[in-house]
Amino acid sequence: MSALAIHAEGIGKLYYIGQRQTHRNLRDALTDTITAPVRALRARLSGAQRNGNSRGETFWALRNVSFDIEEGEIIGIIGRNGAGKSTLLKILSRITEPTEGRAVIHGRVGSLLEVGTGFHPELTGRENVFLNGAILGMSKGEIARKFDEIVAFSEVEKFIDTPVKHYSSGMYVRLAFAVAAYLETEVLFVDEVLSVGDGEFQKKCLNKMQGAGDEGRTVFLVSHNLTAIQRLCRKVFWLEHGNIVLSGTAKEVVGAYLSSASTAVTEQEWPDPDSAPGNEKVRLRSARVRPLERGTGDEINVRTPFAIEFEYWNLKPQARLNLSLVVYTEDGTMAFNTGPIGEPVWNGKPFPAGLFRSVCYVPGDLLNDGIHRLLLLVVENRSVVIYRREDVLTFEVKEDISMREGWYGDWPGATRPMLRWTTELVSPIAAEQQR
Amino acid sequence: MSTATAPEQTLAEAARAPMGAGERPVVVISATRGWTALRLGELWKYRELLYFLVWRDVKVRYKQTMLGAAWAVLQPLLTMMIFTLLFSKLAKVPSEGVPYPIFAYCALVPWTLFAFALGESGNSLVNSQHLVTKVYFSRLVIPIAPVLVGLVDFSIAFVLLLGMMVYYGVHPGIAIVTLPLFLLLAIATALGVGLWLSALNVEYRDVRHTIPFLTQFWLFASPIAYPSSAVPAKWRVLYGLNPIAGVVEGFRWALLGTHRPSVPMVLASSAVVALLIFSGLIYFRRVEKTFADVV
Numbered sequence: 001m002s003a004l005a006i007h008a009e010g011i012g013k014l015y016y017i018g019q020r021q022t023h024r025n026l027r028d029a030l031t032d033t034i035t036a037p038v039r040a041l042r043a044r045l046s047g048a049q050r051n052g053n054s055r056g057e058t059f060w061a062l063r064n065v066s067f068d069i070e071e072g073e074i075i076g077i078i079g080r081n082g083a084g085k086s087t088l089l090k091i092l093s094r095i096t097e098p099t100e101g102r103a104v105i106h107g108r109v110g111s112l113l114e115v116g117t118g119f120h121p122e123l124t125g126r127e128n129v130f131l132n133g134a135i136l137g138m139s140k141g142e143i144a145r146k147f148d149e150i151v152a153f154s155e156v157e158k159f160i161d162t163p164v165k166h167y168s169s170g171m172y173v174r175l176a177f178a179v180a181a182y183l184e185t186e187v188l189f190v191d192e193v194l195s196v197g198d199g200e201f202q203k204k205c206l207n208k209m210q211g212a213g214d215e216g217r218t219v220f221l222v223s224h225n226l227t228a229i230q231r232l233c234r235k236v237f238w239l240e241h242g243n244i245v246l247s248g249t250a251k252e253v254v255g256a257y258l259s260s261a262s263t264a265v266t267e268q269e270w271p272d273p274d275s276a277p278g279n280e281k282v283r284l285r286s287a288r289v290r291p292l293e294r295g296t297g298d299e300i301n302v303r304t305p306f307a308i309e310f311e312y313w314n315l316k317p318q319a320r321l322n323l324s325l326v327v328y329t330e331d332g333t334m335a336f337n338t339g340p341i342g343e344p345v346w347n348g349k350p351f352p353a354g355l356f357r358s359v360c361y362v363p364g365d366l367l368n369d370g371i372h373r374l375l376l377l378v379v380e381n382r383s384v385v386i387y388r389r390e391d392v393l394t395f396e397v398k399e400d401i402s403m404r405e406g407w408y409g410d411w412p413g414a415t416r417p418m419l420r421w422t423t424e425l426v427s428p429i430a431a432e433q434q435r
Numbered sequence: 436m437s438t439a440t441a442p443e444q445t446l447a448e449a450a451r452a453p454m455g456a457g458e459r460p461v462v463v464i465s466a467t468r469g470w471t472a473l474r475l476g477e478l479w480k481y482r483e484l485l486y487f488l489v490w491r492d493v494k495v496r497y498k499q500t501m502l503g504a505a506w507a508v509l510q511p512l513l514t515m516m517i518f519t520l521l522f523s524k525l526a527k528v529p530s531e532g533v534p535y536p537i538f539a540y541c542a543l544v545p546w547t548l549f550a551f552a553l554g555e556s557g558n559s560l561v562n563s564q565h566l567v568t569k570v571y572f573s574r575l576v577i578p579i580a581p582v583l584v585g586l587v588d589f590s591i592a593f594v595l596l597l598g599m600m601v602y603y604g605v606h607p608g609i610a611i612v613t614l615p616l617f618l619l620l621a622i623a624t625a626l627g628v629g630l631w632l633s634a635l636n637v638e639y640r641d642v643r644h645t646i647p648f649l650t651q652f653w654l655f656a657s658p659i660a661y662p663s664s665a666v667p668a669k670w671r672v673l674y675g676l677n678p679i680a681g682v683v684e685g686f687r688w689a690l691l692g693t694h695r696p697s698v699p700m701v702l703a704s705s706a707v708v709a710l711l712i713f714s715g716l717i718y719f720r721r722v723e724k725t726f727a728d729v730v
Binding site (some may be wrong): 015090091092093094095096097098099100101102103104105106107108109111113114117118120122123127130131134135136137139140186 | 459461464466483484486495499565567
């Protein structure tokens with residue numbers, strides 16, 4: 001049995017709602033300070049807890065998270081948005097303090113919560129390698145030693161003395177990732193960085209990550225990419241509502257995560273515009289997936305045409321909005337991306353402020369069976385994404401045995417379209433022989 | 436749960452031990468409560484990062500500018516010209532026996548360093564939120580870096596000051612050996628105020644709007660356009676509570692051979708600066724733990 005790399009015990013993080021967005025102004029703070037003794041006295045008299053809030057509601061982004069990780073393990077963290085994955089990473093990499101609990105990490109710690117942290121557009125590739133390396137925690141000598149390897153890995157040798165503002169986004173990401181890939185700390189925290197770069201480069205990065213584990217380094221990986229998680233990690237934690245609900249082998253946990261009924265959210269409503277998700281330009285009121293054929297109940301199967309419906313407030317008069325939807329299959333593959341091109345009434349027109357409803361009609365015989373996740377983008381002027389919500393809906397497309405015609409095996413593919421086929425007998429062989 | 440002191444020590448020791456044959460560093464993460472230690476040892480471990488941040492800012496500072504590093508000189512030089520016109524020619528402000536242009540410029544060189552460092556340092560944490568929310572390092576390097584960046588401009592402007600001294604035939608006396616002390620006082624003042632403002636700025640963006648006003652006000656509250664002898668003697672010590680007054684008087688004495696600054700005034704300046712830095716460090720550390728959540 002190898003030595004312990006990370007020991008975490010009852011980690012919890014309490015947030016004040018709104019704390020992350022609002023900056024209080026000085027006047028509030030002064031009033032707060034002046035009235036503090038009165039409030040403290042009142043609280044003591046009423047026996048209220050010290051942690052009680054005067055600033056509004058609180059919520060626990062994480063609570064009672066405990067685990068032990070051995071040296072050389074690659075651990076995957078999965079869970080839906082808001083489950084606390086990023087908060088856990090931020091606590092372990094010391095970006096923010098836990099409210100309670102304690103963790104002990106053995107070894108030099110590095111964290112990659114984003115690639116290219118601190119890259120400066122005016123500096124050359126070479127300069128940025130040194131700067132970024134220093135920010136990630138490498139020493140000058142260490143970077144100088146690995147410099148040639150980093151550049152070779154990034155495949156941007158020719159442009160290494162060009163300011164990175166002239167780089168294509170692909171080159172930029174490759175260079176940034178190359179620095180990260182050579183961050184050889186004993187414990188490494190990684191957040192979703194695998195979702196960058198082209199397929200070939202991603203594969204290279206996955207291999208590098210795998211190599212880290214083989215060298216006895218500990219990697220802590222958060223990702224939505226379940227394929228990558230399954231490939232890299234022996235052990236996976238499933239986080240939900242700030243708790244680890246399941247931990248075990250990758251196969252076991254990812255399987256349970258995918259089949260958990262609670263992952264399906266086919267309808268969401270936010271009646272109060274002030275607290276609805278969105279921003280100063282647009283806010284969501286509701287989102288739902290519903291079958292277009294009655295009789296099957298609420299069930300959608302591979303044959304059912306269904307509608308994806310959104311109601312949203314446009315808050316900025318004269319905005320030219322359109323929704324854009326991306327449907328993902330359960331392993332994270334994009335099935336399709338769609339927008340209201342050719343929609344007859346509002347497409348391309350300025351929207352007055354008000355409540356709008358957009359419906360996307362998806363034909364039957366298009367999607368494969370399984371869980372599907374929906375990413376919603378609200379786009380202005382056809383080009384600027386003004387709001388984005390991942391996993392806005394999650395729905396299951398059920399199997400319809402009747403259309404399988406006797407084939408009961410796994411039906412692979414991101415989609416399962418029912419396509420028109422023709423078969424004809426061009427010329428029978430028997431006739432030729434007869435001639 | 437843990438005590439407040441134990442993790443501090445381990446953090447400081449563990450933060451950046453070199454890789455290799457030695458023992459593995461241990462990092463303990465837990466909530467810190469109450470008065471946190473200043474962890475200045477940790478700052479030393481991040482000196483290379485500090486160097487790189489300064490190096491980055493120096494490199495980037497004059498990119499895509501037409502005049503480049505000439506800006507380091509132009510700013511105090513143009514201000515000096517305006518001051519000469521307004522205060523010397525029109526208002527007939529006395530200049531303690533040295534030509535007014537060099538009297539003003541000698542004060543503007545440290546002042547420009549201070550004003551730059553104050554502004555940049557005060558906004559530094561907010562401007563670095565992309566770093567603060569993504570990677571851990573001693574956050575103290577962020578407000579310190581701009582102060583050191585200011586030294587580069589200072590050196591350039593200082594060379595011109597030496598040139599002016601030759602031109603006006605001003606010879607410094609033995610007092611010039613005290614100059615580094617007054618430079619240190621200027622840096623320390625900028626750092627003390629920068630620590631406070633940068634930390635306050637994270638939660639209260641009012642600070643961002645306050646800085647230009649504060650700088651302007653401070654300029655006229657310091658003996659830059661006028662000699663401190665214009666201030667009545669009984670107010671002199673109180674006036675010294677503005678550390679820049681001590682800095683400016685010191686610079687003029689060390690370089691131009693004007694009257695020696697009063698010892699109580701310099702002591703008052705130094706005491707204020709020491710207090711500013713110490714309290715600034717404590718405040719910075721206290722709010723540091725929530726930077727990433729609030730910024």
